[in-house]
Amino acid sequence: MDRTEREQVRHLVADFRRWSEQATDVRSWRQAISDSADSAEQDLLARSLVIDRTGESAWRVVPLGKDDAGIVRHLRERANLPVTTSADQSLLRLLTEDVPRALADVARGLGVRRFLSGSAKKQTADEAAEFLRSRHPTVIEADAPRRLEQLGVFSAPVDRADSGYEALLDPALRFSLLPGSSGPKPELLDRSAVDGLAEALDTIDRAVAGEASYRSAALHAGQQVRAADVRRMLQEMPVEALKAATGERLRLGALTQAGIRTVQEVLDRDGSLQTLPGVGETSARYMLGAAQTIWQTTYDEMPVRIDIDDRRPETTELLRRLAEWDAYRQTRGAAADLERAAELAPLRTAVGRRTSHLLVIPTGMLAVADLRESIDIVKRRAELLGDSPTRGRRKSVAADPWEDFLARPADYFAMLAELGFLTEDEDAVHGDLPEEIVKAVRDQALSGEYLTASLRGYQSFAARFALVQRKVIIGDEMGLGKSVEALAVLAHLRSRDETHFLVICPAAVVTNWIREVTGKSKLRAHRVHGPERNRAARAWRRDGGVAVTTYETLAWWEPTLAQIGDLACVVVDEAHYIKNPEAQRTVRTKRLITCCDRAILLTGTPLENRVAEFRNLASYVRPDLVVDATGLSPRKFRRQIAPAYLRRNQEDVLTELPELIEVEEWLPMSAADTDRYRTAVRRSNFMEMRQAAMLQGTRSQKMRRLIEIVREAEANERRVIVFSYFREVLDLVARSLRGPVFGPLTGSVPADQRQQIVDDFSSAEHGAVLVAQIVAGGVGLNIQSASVVVICEPQLKPTSEAQAIARAHRMGQVQSVQVHRLLSEDSVDQRIVELLARKKRLFDDFARVSDLADSTPEAVDLSEAELVRQVVAAERQRLAERAAAET
Incomplete structure (x- = not known):
């Protein structure tokens, strides 16, 4: 270079x-x-x-301050x-x-x-x-x-x-x-959004801690009941079970020679087993280990049952501890609110004195508004706990816990469920719902501020389902507490400043609804039915609350209701009453459902005769789901209407429910019965044919058997309900029985008097009999005091019999329920039973959650008129053929 x-x-x-x-x-x-x-x-x-909701991340919260x-x-x-x-x-x-x-x-x-x-x-x-x-x-x-x-x-x-x-x-x-552009948007909240939250959480913590000792005592008492039941079972379990539990690897000769016969005796010997002749240290360890494994497995699977016929000391202690816990606790009905409090607990320490803002970033599908709602729920719950009338003072506890248990068994079972002693099938709780709806329901808050009843897990799920989906059919099997589920929805809406609610029901259950509202919530009930309907309607319009009216009264009241713009929710009880879209009560009810933002249809029998009835009910709440529902297979039909229909069955969620024993008693007709029956057949009088085998009084085989059943029930300290479709049969039954008889309870008896009859019957001595028309007494009433049910003749709808049985076999029943169906041989009874089996299959396919084979709806339709024609024709032909053969 x-x-x-x-x-x-x-x-x-x-x-x-x-x-x-x-x-x-x-x-x-x-x-x-x-x-x-x-x-x-x-x-x-x-x-x-990170703040969770039902175990999943919902929001990320970033505290911000002046620094x-x-x-x-x-x-x-x-x-x-x-x-x-x-x-x-x-x-x-x-x-x-x-x-x-x-x-x-x-x-x-x-x-x-x-x-x-x-x-x-x-x-x-x-x-x-x-x-x-x-x-x-x-x-x-x-x-x-x-x-x-x-x-x-x-x-x-x-x-x-x-x-x-x-x-x-x-x-x-x-x-x-x-987050990205999709999903709920983040928001910046002022510090004032969480003002008072820490104090509210402290108040809730104190209330929960104050109840902890009582809850712990009840939990321990329940464990003692379970352990005692396990001990009794193992005292009956032969020692050979140890060999089965170890794959036949144990030799038990030394135990039997020492006189040890049961698994419990092995546990009782514990460390002294190895001192027995022929039992070494290793063998003793294996024997004891196998026995302890059997004990633990039995304990884990042992339900806690309350047997009123065997009042053991440990069960009495459990009831006493449950009563004390119930008397002292302030958080009854607040399970969802307490869950929200636990989820918000991290905010208490994260928000300091220098915090001025909170940046809230949704991490799931819940908006920031849902977090603000949770904070408000917790603060309102703390206010209720701070102002609780039981705070700082003791409530009285019944001297006899068994007496209190028998007075309100459902409350005790709810507490046992809360303690984990009664389990529910998680899948059954969800019914047949799609997973995305299940997740949304789990995320839905449920305020217990205005509810005073304890909810079972499946009941809470139903209430939240109705809140999420807005207009639904709750088709839970009879006896599961559908009215409480609907009431929980109304109570939640009241905590969100909604004020006016409407219940439409048959006249027979108006009184029951008034009692439910006043006894299980803080809402005000108004009876818009009967002579005081004008005054009640004005009070409801002015003050808000729950108006309870009937399908018939709706004709008088509908013009006024149409002008009310703040109707928050309408509940339609026994909704199968509006299955016919042409009936005027259906037209009026449907108009209210359409104009209201929320609606809950309650019915344990959404399908009685035809699949079209079920489609009609679904169309009232979600017409979009049934546009193309005609001709669908059962499975596809259930899947299509799933967003609007929730159904759970007793055996899935009421593990504590006593046994239901159903007996078909086929009886020969007496000579007097036969004569009257043949006359009815010659006249083609179907209704007379159905009751002919009861109208001869003590000359009738059915009546004689009925008297025997009532005597047996009195000896076994049980009460009896006798159902018949026919007023003449009921009058004759009432005259033929010697003991205390209540009723007849018929459609002509005013609603409030019906409830009074049931109350008097429930407080009567054992052996008492309530006679009721199946179309009146089989709907809406709760008669758990009875544990024997007699149905005098087969009904034209299998759902009618199921409803009647469910009056006694329902949540809160503590005795096994015996059902006696009185059936006459070689008569119309046999034909009806055979034909109605097809109707029951139809209901099971389409309305009861199941996986039965596909079938076409129209192929198995069977109307009542067609059934009557078939039965009468078959009987006339049978008797004619017999007469010809005898000739």
Whole structure:
């Protein structure tokens, strides 16, 4: 390299050194801005907390205070860094990495250092010079110096005073904690949103802690009942079970020679087993281990049962402890609220005195409004607990816990379920619902502020299902507490400042609904039925609450209801009453369902005769689900209406329900019965044919058997319900029985008097009989005091019999229920039973959750009129053929 070349290179070096320093400053400045923003993000992430909902992440909450003003500035500065292109990145890499190496190498060929460098270094210097010489025009042509100036300043002015936390929600800041564009939006909440939350959580903690000792005592008592039952079982379990439990590896001869016959005796001997002749230390350890395994397995699977016929001391102690817990606890009916409190507990420590705002970022599908709702629920629950009338004082506990248990068994079973002694099938609780609806229901809050009853898990699920889906059919099997499920919805809506609710039901159950509302909630009930309906309607319109009216009264009241714009929810009880879309009561009820934002149809028998009836009910709440539902197979039909229909059956969720024993008693007809029956057949009088075998009084075989059943029930300290479709049969039954008889309970008896008859019957002595028309007494009433049911003749709808049985075999029943169906041989009874089996299959296919084979709905339709024609024709032909044969 000659002098001219060296001079040229010196000019190149000067240019590149200046540009390199400029590029290094730009890169360092940009890196510092990015590092500060990343550090701020990491700080926010570290201090943030995740709030769960039903075990899944729902929101990320970031507390912000006055000391965090610089965070927004750092993020804003990063957001306003000029965007670098690939050419920019190549330029910065050239000037900050490649050029500094070339400048170091070329220095060896300049100045006096070149005289001391060897040939290799001179060669490197020449190559570096050539590198600078070749890159210089490129840098100049790209106007790199000016581009470096652009990369070294913000693309937009950054106002240091503009550091409000609202900017964190700006997508332009590229805040990494924010979600994408889909899903609920994050929000910035003022500190006031959580004011009072810490105090509310403390109040709830104190209430829960105060109840903990009583709950713990009840839990321990339940465990003792379970352990005692296990001990009794193992005292009956032969010692040979140890051999089966160990795969036949144990020799038990030494045990039997020592007189040890049962597994419990092995446990009782414990450490002394090895002292027995022929039993070594290893064998003793294996024997005891096998016995303990059997004990644990039996204990885990042993339900806690309360047997009123065997009142053991440990069971009495359990009832006493449950009664004490129930008397002292303030959180009854608040399970959902307590769950919300536990979920919000992390906020108590995360929000400090210097916190001014909360950045709430949804991590699932729940909006920030749902978090605010949870906070309000917890604060309202704390207010209720702080103002509880039982706070600081003792409530009386019944002297005889068995007496209190028999008075309200459902409450005790609810407590046992809460303690985990009564389990529910999780899949059965969900019915046949799609998974996405199940998840939404789980996420739905349920306020217990206005509810005073304890909900079972499956009942809470039904209430939340109705809240999520807004208009639904709850088709739970009779006896599971559908009215309480609907009442829980109304109570929740009242806590959300809704005020006016309407229940439409048959006249027979108006009184029962009034009792449910007043006894299990803090809502005000209004009886808009009967002579005081005008006054009650005005009071409801003025004060709000739950108006209970009938399908018939609706004709009078509908014009006024149509003008009410704040009707929050309508509940239609025994909704199968409106299965016929042409009936006027259906038309009126449907208009209310349509104009109301929420509706709950309650019926344990959504399908009685035809699949079309079920489709009709579904169309009232979700017409979109049944547009193309005609002709579907059962499985497809259930899947299509699943978003609006929830059904659970007794055996799935009421594990404590006593046994249901059903007996078909086929009886020969007496001579008097036969004469009357033949006359009815000759006249083609179907109704007379059905009751002919009962109308001869004590000359009738059915009546004689009925009298025997009642005597047996009295001897066994049971009460009896006798159902018949026919008033004449009921009158004759009432005259033929010697003991206390209540009724007949018929459709002509006013609703309030019906309830009074049931109350008098429930408090009567054993052996008492309630006679009731199956179409009146079989609907809506709760008669758990009876445990023997007699049905005098088969009904034309299998659902009618199921409803009647469910009056006694329902939640709260503590005795096994015996059902006696009185059936006459060689009569209309046999024909009806055979034909109705097809109706039952239809219901099981379409309305009861099952996986039976597909079938076409129209192929198995069977109307009542057609059934009557078939039965009468078959009987006339049978009797004619018999008469011909006898001739």
